[in-house]
Amino acid sequence: MAAKKIVFFFPAFSSQEATAPLGILAISTPLLRAGYDVRIIDSTITPQFQQRVIEELDDALCLAVSLVTGPMIRETVQIAKAAKKLYPGKPVILGGWHPSLLPDQTLAAEYVDVVVKGQGEDAFLDIVQHIEAGESLKDIPGVGYKENGHIIFNAPRPLRPIRELPPKAYHLADFDAYQRVCGRRWAMYTSSLACPFNCAYCTNDGVYGRKWNALEPERVVEETTDLVTRYGLSLLWIVDDNFLVDRERAIGIAEGLVRSGVRFDWSIQASTNLVVRFTVAELKLLRRAGLSQVSQGADSGSPKVLHLMNKDFQKLETIYEAAEKLTQAGIRPSFNMIFGFPGEGEAERRESIQLIMNICRRYPGAEFWTNIFTPYPGSPVMQRAFELGIQVPTTLEGWVDFFPRYTMLPWLNGQKHQRVQIMRDYLRIAFNRIPIANHRKHPLNRLIHELISIPARWRLDHDMYGLPFEVWLKEAANRWLPPLKAKVDAHQLSAEAVTC
Numbered sequence: 275m276a277a278k279k280i281v282f283f284f285p286a287f288s289s290q291e292a293t294a295p296l297g298i299l300a301i302s303t304p305l306l307r308a309g310y311d312v313r314i315i316d317s318t319i320t321p322q323f324q325q326r327v328i329e330e331l332d333d334a335l336c337l338a339v340s341l342v343t344g345p346m347i348r349e350t351v352q353i354a355k356a357a358k359k360l361y362p363g364k365p366v367i368l369g370g371w372h373p374s375l376l377p378d379q380t381l382a383a384e385y386v387d388v389v390v391k392g393q394g395e396d397a398f399l400d401i402v403q404h405i406e407a408g409e410s411l412k413d414i415p416g417v418g419y420k421e422n423g424h425i426i427f428n429a430p431r432p433l434r435p436i437r438e439l440p441p442k443a444y445h446l447a448d449f450d451a452y453q454r455v456c457g458r459r460w461a462m463y464t465s466s467l468a469c470p471f472n473c474a475y476c477t478n479d480g481v482y483g484r485k486w487n488a489l490e491p492e493r494v495v496e497e498t499t500d501l502v503t504r505y506g507l508s509l510l511w512i513v514d515d516n517f518l519v520d521r522e523r524a525i526g527i528a529e530g531l532v533r534s535g536v537r538f539d540w541s542i543q544a545s546t547n548l549v550v551r552f553t554v555a556e557l558k559l560l561r562r563a564g565l566s567q568v569s570q571g572a573d574s575g576s577p578k579v580l581h582l583m584n585k586d587f588q589k590l591e592t593i594y595e596a597a598e599k600l601t602q603a604g605i606r607p608s609f610n611m612i613f614g615f616p617g618e619g620e621a622e623r624r625e626s627i628q629l630i631m632n633i634c635r636r637y638p639g640a641e642f643w644t645n646i647f648t649p650y651p652g653s654p655v656m657q658r659a660f661e662l663g664i665q666v667p668t669t670l671e672g673w674v675d676f677f678p679r680y681t682m683l684p685w686l687n688g689q690k691h692q693r694v695q696i697m698r699d700y701l702r703i704a705f706n707r708i709p710i711a712n713h714r715k716h717p718l719n720r721l722i723h724e725l726i727s728i729p730a731r732w733r734l735d736h737d738m739y740g741l742p743f744e745v746w747l748k749e750a751a752n753r754w755l756p757p758l759k760a761k762v763d764a765h766q767l768s769a770e771a772v773t774c
């Protein structure tokens with residue numbers, strides 16, 4: 275009789291924000307219901323991860339990996355190669371954002387046998403059942419596979435609305451281990467899918483379309499309160515692309531949570547134009563229900579760049595208004611910014627710095643996370659990026675370093691790139707940000723940070739970044755005075771990769 279065990283591998287995503295991989299928990303439920311045994315090996319919490327995968331694979335049906343574009347591909351390739359070498363007959367199946375957006379190139383890798391495009395709940399169960407029965411994958415929608423040396427793609431699989439999807443198998447997650455890495459016990463949760471907008475840099479449309487759909491407030495309240503109580507969590511990050519699309523639903527969730535009496539912090543992602551539709555009183559209700567932070571894509575302080583980003587739905591004023599209202603309600607306004615978008619010049623970058631300085635000064639609780647633009651395949655701006663000379667990797671392995679921290683844009687290279695990086699360093703020094711990971715800073719390091727924030731703000735005001743001694747001092751302080759809790763994750767590159 276064939277084995278009924280499935281091995282999942284989750285490669286390190288280069289961040290301290292360690293928690294259970296939601297994509298894998300989502301596709302595990304149908305497997306468990308069908309009687310399969312599921313093993314999840316997450317390299318962030320498993321030091322000997324390669325050995326563990328190899329051992330578990332011995333009596334398993336297949337190896338499945340979940341990944342997004344960037345550094346996660348490094349360990350994906352390492353593990354897939356090792357698995358194929360020892361068990362050439364066991365299929366290696368890749369799913370998640372990268373295989374969904376670049377299925378052909380991913381499947382072209384010799385160590386990949388199957389890819390899944392888009393939602394995996396139904397597709398993966400179908401694949402596993404076909405593999406177990408020794409059948410061809412030819413009729414399974416949303417799947418690409420190899421047969422007799424040929425790459426074959428089946429018809430796409432229609433998207434299923436979130437309310438039809440099974441609950442995630444949170445009980446498979448080792449929250450104790452994630453807490454040891456992250457310093458905080460938290461989980462991700464999804465209450466809606468897709469986003470009605472289509473920002474030029476965003477890949478969402480390509481995977482989830484634009485038909486926003488959501489769970490009813492009652493189900494959200496029931497699931498979230500059960501989740502935090504059952505696993506003793508202090509925070510839920512609701513990873514919906516745009517939580518506030520339906521005002522009434524958001525208010526219904528808040529009312530339900532307040533009524534439930536279960537207290538926990540939660541944070542959401544939403545666009546500023548939707549945040550400002552709420553009154554301060556309504557936002558205060560959300561706060562009472564535990565909402566502690568709203569992450570918003572401010573993205574640029576330049577109306578010209580916002581237009582190029584296809585963000586005409588977001589007027590500059592709504593960024594200020596959102597910061598104002600959220601602050602009044604006691605909710606932390608958190609913003610993401612993108613530097614180096616095609617069409618952004620020095621003048622537009624200054625507008626972005628001005629926006630950040632204005633908001634952080636007016637609303638001291640507000641925070642900004644900055645990124646250098648990374649053109650992801652599948653995003654609307656990709657064609658423009660090609661015209662401007664961006665070169666993208668031609669193999670799966672090549673994407674390892676295609677990541678905001680390393681990507682060199684032809685229109686922002688050399689000294690220009692260096693200047694933006696220094697500017698970002700000064701922004702990090704000038705204003706505090708609160709990551710999910712909870713490693714307390716050394717008190718002396720905190721004091722140094724406070725002191726150098728003053729000249730950092732002066733520099734940002736005056737656009738002067740020569741001889742960046744505050745940056746050197748900060749780096750030295752981080753080296754000599756590390757956080758009070760030791761970092762466990764050997765794979766992390768830095769704490770920077772915390773926003774999407």
Ligand code: B12
Pocket residue numbers: 286287288289291292293294295296297298300301338339340341342343344345346367368369370371372374375390392393394395398462464476477478513514515645650651678770771772773774
């Ligand atoms: C949470 C999150 C993170 C967390 C991850 C924490 C963790 N422990 O997992 C953190 C903060 C670390 C993070 C970091 C980054 N992220 Co992020 N992140 C997300 C977010 C908001 C939610 C992901 C999630 O869990 N969704 C819920 C699950 C249920 O859905 P899902 O992942 O789509 O899974 C389904 C399918 O994809 C599929 N599936 C998934 N895995 C598998 C595996 C198999 C075998 C199969 C068959 C199917 C399958 O089935 C699942 C169920 O239907 C998404 C946006 C989003 N809406 O999904 C961005 C997103 C994935 N991130 C993105 C980006 C760009 C980043 C960063 C580069 C940001 C940055 N500036 O640094 C870094 C990269 C980190 C890295 N590569 O090392 C992009 C990815 C684009 C791309 N081409 O890959 C996204 C899509 C945001 C966006 N709209 O642009 N991120």
Ligand code: SF4
Pocket residue numbers: 469470471472473476477478515516545571
């Ligand atoms: S960036 Fe945010 S608002 Fe824009 S399309 Fe993507 S999810 Fe929607």
